[in-house]
Amino acid sequence: MTAGATRGMWVIARYTFRECARRRVTVVVPVLSAIFLALYGLGVHFAFEAAHGTTRAAGGLVDTHALVGATLVGLAMFAILFLGAVFAVFLTFNTVRGDAETGSLQTLVVRPLSRPALLAGRFLGAGMLCGVYVFVMYLVAVAITGRIGDWWPHPLLLPGAALVGAVVIVAALSVLVSVYLTAIPSGIVVLMLYLAGLLAGLLGQIGDALSLSNLQTTGRYIAFVVPFEALYQQGLNSLTSGMTGLARVIVQLGPFGGAQDFGSWLWLYCLGYLLAVAALATWSFARRDL
Amino acid sequence: MAPLLEVRDLAKRYRATDALRGVSLRVEGASLVGLLGPNGAGKSTLVKICCGLVHPTSGEVRVAGHAPGTPEACAAIGYLAELFRFPPWLSADEVLRLHQELAGSRGGAEERSALLELVGLGYAAGRRVGEMSKGMQQRLGIAQALIGSPPLLLLDEPTSALDPAGRRDVRDLLVELRARGTSVLLNSHLLSEVELVCDRVVIIDAGRVVAEGDPGRLARAGGVEIETASGIRHFPDAGRDDIPGLVARLVAEGERVYEVRQVRSTLEDVYLEVVTPQEGR
Numbered sequence: 001m002t003a004g005a006t007r008g009m010w011v012i013a014r015y016t017f018r019e020c021a022r023r024r025v026t027v028v029v030p031v032l033s034a035i036f037l038a039l040y041g042l043g044v045h046f047a048f049e050a051a052h053g054t055t056r057a058a059g060g061l062v063d064t065h066a067l068v069g070a071t072l073v074g075l076a077m078f079a080i081l082f083l084g085a086v087f088a089v090f091l092t093f094n095t096v097r098g099d100a101e102t103g104s105l106q107t108l109v110v111r112p113l114s115r116p117a118l119l120a121g122r123f124l125g126a127g128m129l130c131g132v133y134v135f136v137m138y139l140v141a142v143a144i145t146g147r148i149g150d151w152w153p154h155p156l157l158l159p160g161a162a163l164v165g166a167v168v169i170v171a172a173l174s175v176l177v178s179v180y181l182t183a184i185p186s187g188i189v190v191l192m193l194y195l196a197g198l199l200a201g202l203l204g205q206i207g208d209a210l211s212l213s214n215l216q217t218t219g220r221y222i223a224f225v226v227p228f229e230a231l232y233q234q235g236l237n238s239l240t241s242g243m244t245g246l247a248r249v250i251v252q253l254g255p256f257g258g259a260q261d262f263g264s265w266l267w268l269y270c271l272g273y274l275l276a277v278a279a280l281a282t283w284s285f286a287r288r289d290l
Numbered sequence: 291m292a293p294l295l296e297v298r299d300l301a302k303r304y305r306a307t308d309a310l311r312g313v314s315l316r317v318e319g320a321s322l323v324g325l326l327g328p329n330g331a332g333k334s335t336l337v338k339i340c341c342g343l344v345h346p347t348s349g350e351v352r353v354a355g356h357a358p359g360t361p362e363a364c365a366a367i368g369y370l371a372e373l374f375r376f377p378p379w380l381s382a383d384e385v386l387r388l389h390q391e392l393a394g395s396r397g398g399a400e401e402r403s404a405l406l407e408l409v410g411l412g413y414a415a416g417r418r419v420g421e422m423s424k425g426m427q428q429r430l431g432i433a434q435a436l437i438g439s440p441p442l443l444l445l446d447e448p449t450s451a452l453d454p455a456g457r458r459d460v461r462d463l464l465v466e467l468r469a470r471g472t473s474v475l476l477n478s479h480l481l482s483e484v485e486l487v488c489d490r491v492v493i494i495d496a497g498r499v500v501a502e503g504d505p506g507r508l509a510r511a512g513g514v515e516i517e518t519a520s521g522i523r524h525f526p527d528a529g530r531d532d533i534p535g536l537v538a539r540l541v542a543e544g545e546r547v548y549e550v551r552q553v554r555s556t557l558e559d560v561y562l563e564v565v566t567p568q569e570g571r
Binding site: 002004005009011012015018019024032102103106107108109110111112113114130138218287289290 | 328336341342343345359360361362364365367373374375376377379380381389390393394422427431434
């Protein structure tokens with residue numbers, strides 16, 4: 001990428017930040033996030049209060065305290081990923097065809113920055129915003145859980161990093177889909193992809209519970225097709241990796257994903273996936289008439 | 291030195307529709323070239339191809355010697371789209387700053403201020419686009435196209451949202467830009483506007499160039515009319531040099547001559563003559 005294109009890419013990324021700061025999304029997202037965190041704090045308070053005094057259940061086999069903490073943070077991760085995915089879609093669903101239809105894109109494309117740089121700038125801006133958002137939200141949720149219930153995940157940061165990776169992939173897919181579809185259909189398709197990912201997690205979970213290998217394999221394959229789900233499961237899995245015994249089994253069979261371990265090479269796969277999505281989006285955008 | 295814009299045998303096909311069928315034109319020096327034609331003639335497609343927004347099916351376009359869409363070609367042009375929208379949350383000054391950054395212009399606040407003054411928006415630098423009228427946004431669009439003083443301006447219907455006073459302002463601005471050495475390709479529906487300011491006119495119909503030349507030559511002589519006591523006498527093949535002889539002959543025949551007019555066809559006459567009526571397509 002030339003120096004001019006790199007400069008243009010950062011200008012577009014800053015423009016995305018400014019767009020986010022000026023539009024109502026900056027009001028809506030913090031308000032919704034604050035409401036969620038307040039409700040979450042309330043839930044954590046009552047959940048730990050109910051669990052107080054019963055540190056061991058099932059004849060002493062289950063660490064109730066850890067079970068409640070891990071389940072609550074898992075719940076928070078589910079909600080944060082959902083909010084982050086909606087935020088990513090909102091910032092990117094009109095990147096190409098949506099903006100071209102309203103006439104916003106043409107005046108930018110004719111500037112000497114190249115189409116790939118424009119696309120990269122929009123992705124970079126949206127990806128950074130969403131990534132920072134979900135990571136901060138995760139840290140706040142963990143802090144609430146730790147402060148109220150005195151339970152901290154081990155490892156602390158890996159589940160948050162998995163959420164960041166997941167939401168960055170959602171943003172990349174949204175940019176890619178925006179090359180082919182106008183704003184509203186693009187947003188709908190990406191949210192449906194997101195739901196398909198959740199379904200994959202659910203299938204894998206049912207497969208695990210009922211020992212159905214076909215279902216497990218199907219869930220696993222779908223998670224690779226939309227790897228934000230695989231990252232989310234990896235995050236959940238790392239959340240409970242410090243737990244032992246029946247509590248770990250119960251949390252893994254909980255309502256928020258199969259929590260499969262995809263192995264550390266999943267990160268490499270996701271990087272390759274992002275590069276492939278970027279290459280396809282750039283190629284398609286370069287061929288498109290505006 | 292390469293011409294600022296050179297289009298050779300350009301064709302563009304959208305599925306089953308031929309938008310352009312072998313268009314060729316050149317823009318060089320400091321000139322104002324008007325692009326005329328009915329709706330769907332291919333004017334906007336031609337301008338978009340020159341900007342690198344649309345890919346041609348065949349033919350060649352060079353902008354300042356470079357392929358359209360390349361950074362070098364983009365740096366040489368200022369473009370105002372027919373339909374455009376600036377982000378409503380940005381102020382006029384911020385829109386220009388964004389485009390300065392993208393164009394790599396070092397003009398800074400001085401350039402932004404001068405451009406806003408030039409298009410009559412000096413008082414609205416801090417006003418958000420969302421609070422501007424369509425006419426104000428059109429003026430801002432023209433200012434945006436002038437960022438970095440590009441040698442070639444491609445303006446697609448730049449006066450479509452302006453009132454008569456605004457149109458006159460833009461005409462004056464175009465003349466001033468030409469005086470500064472800028473070339474302009476002006477795509478417009480307004481024949482009078484093109485006739486008033488352009489050095490050369492290219493009329494496109496159904497994707498082909500059907501007439502080209504300077505407006506004075508295109509609006510050719512249409513004969514001589516002489517008003518006499520017995521009525522108006524029309525001499526369709528006569529020119530300016532024939533008038534004294536015609537008058538002398540009529541007087542010699544005993545006619546009383548009251549008025550002599552040299553008839554010229556207007557650009558509108560030429561346009562209507564060369565452009566196929568919509569129902570004939």
